[in-house]
Amino acid sequence: MTQTTQTKPIGDTGMGRLHDQVAIITGSGRGIGRAIAEALAGQGAKIVISDINEELCKSTADELSQQGLQVLGVPCNVTQSESIEKMVETVVNSWGRIDILVNNAGITRDALFMRMTEEQWQAVIDTNLSSAFKVTKPVVKVMSKQRSGRIINIASTTGVHGNFGQVNYAAAKGGLIAMTKTIALEYASRNITCNAVAPGFIDTAMTKALGEEIISKVIEKIPLGRMGTPDDIAQAVVFLAGPGSYITGQVLEVNGGLYT
Numbered sequence: 001m002t003q004t005t006q007t008k009p010i011g012d013t014g015m016g017r018l019h020d021q022v023a024i025i026t027g028s029g030r031g032i033g034r035a036i037a038e039a040l041a042g043q044g045a046k047i048v049i050s051d052i053n054e055e056l057c058k059s060t061a062d063e064l065s066q067q068g069l070q071v072l073g074v075p076c077n078v079t080q081s082e083s084i085e086k087m088v089e090t091v092v093n094s095w096g097r098i099d100i101l102v103n104n105a106g107i108t109r110d111a112l113f114m115r116m117t118e119e120q121w122q123a124v125i126d127t128n129l130s131s132a133f134k135v136t137k138p139v140v141k142v143m144s145k146q147r148s149g150r151i152i153n154i155a156s157t158t159g160v161h162g163n164f165g166q167v168n169y170a171a172a173k174g175g176l177i178a179m180t181k182t183i184a185l186e187y188a189s190r191n192i193t194c195n196a197v198a199p200g201f202i203d204t205a206m207t208k209a210l211g212e213e214i215i216s217k218v219i220e221k222i223p224l225g226r227m228g229t230p231d232d233i234a235q236a237v238v239f240l241a242g243p244g245s246y247i248t249g250q251v252l253e254v255n256g257g258l259y260t
């Protein structure tokens with residue numbers, strides 16, 4: 001009887017499944033974005049660290065490049081088309097292509113509906129929704145010429161189920177999910193997939209701001225009994241960024257089983 005032993009996963013060339021692919025991750029100076037960048041680089045991708053905070057953008061890019069990763073640090077404000085155009089131009093001039101786009105930059109400005117100001121509403125819509133429209137436009141042009149690409153939008157369980165005090169954030173993330181499904185349809189013929197990852201409650205500066213009391217109340221409701229880590233989200237992104245994917249227009253909730 002012949003026995004076959006598989007020594008490495010199918011498709012693993014030994015260089016990482018994303019060897020030499022160029023990935024832009026917005027808002028990757030810290031938190032989930034940084035973890036995504038590190039995980040993609042861990043699979044061999046060349047990563048673009050991009051953030052509105054120029055200092056953070058530089059220090060994170062320097063740190064990762066000292067670890068031997070292929071990194072380009074390009075500051076960018078995702079609410080400003082001019083800033084986005086410059087970032088995309090820099091990436092294409094440096095590395096000639098864009099294979100993966102992760103629309104990750106985001107903010108919260110929480111308040112109950114009756115108390116929410118127009119400024120709070122607009123800031124979150126601009127940074128969490130319109131930004132993805134503005135960034136995806138020039139990037140998808142590059143991907144269309146290549147006839148390949150992976151777009152991954154970082155949404156939220158709030159965008160699927162709603163959440164107290166987050167009508168602006170829920171509307172933005174819900175809109176981002178609807179945008180994901182539509183871009184998936186429009187670009188499938190060019191071999192470009194577009195999916196969303198919807199994180200639950202993840203341990204970053206964004207959630208630390210909620211304070212210990214609220215955090216422990218939420219943890220009590222999470223079936224897996226803990227907050228997620230940025231790397232939990234990063235692993236889902238690596239999965240969706242992989243080559244030869246038949247998955248598009250989907251929303252992957254990564255939330256420890258918490259649905260509301």
Ligand SMILES: NC(=O)c1ccc[n+]([C@@H]2O[C@H](COP(=O)([O-])OP(=O)(O)OC[C@H]3O[C@@H](n4cnc5c(N)ncnc54)[C@H](O)[C@@H]3O)[C@@H](O)[C@H]2O)c1
Nearest residue numbers: 027029031032052077078104105106156199201202204206
């Ligand atoms: N932390 C969570 O529990 C959680 C849950 C669901 C979804 N998310 C989403 O994950 C993404 C990352 O969140 P995080 O928790 O890492 O937050 P974070 O605040 O730690 O990091 C967000 C990063 O985005 C950058 N940023 C903000 N505005 C920007 C702009 N206009 N242009 C470019 N960069 C900008 C910030 O400087 C920061 O580095 C966000 O889209 C957020 O909505 C987070």
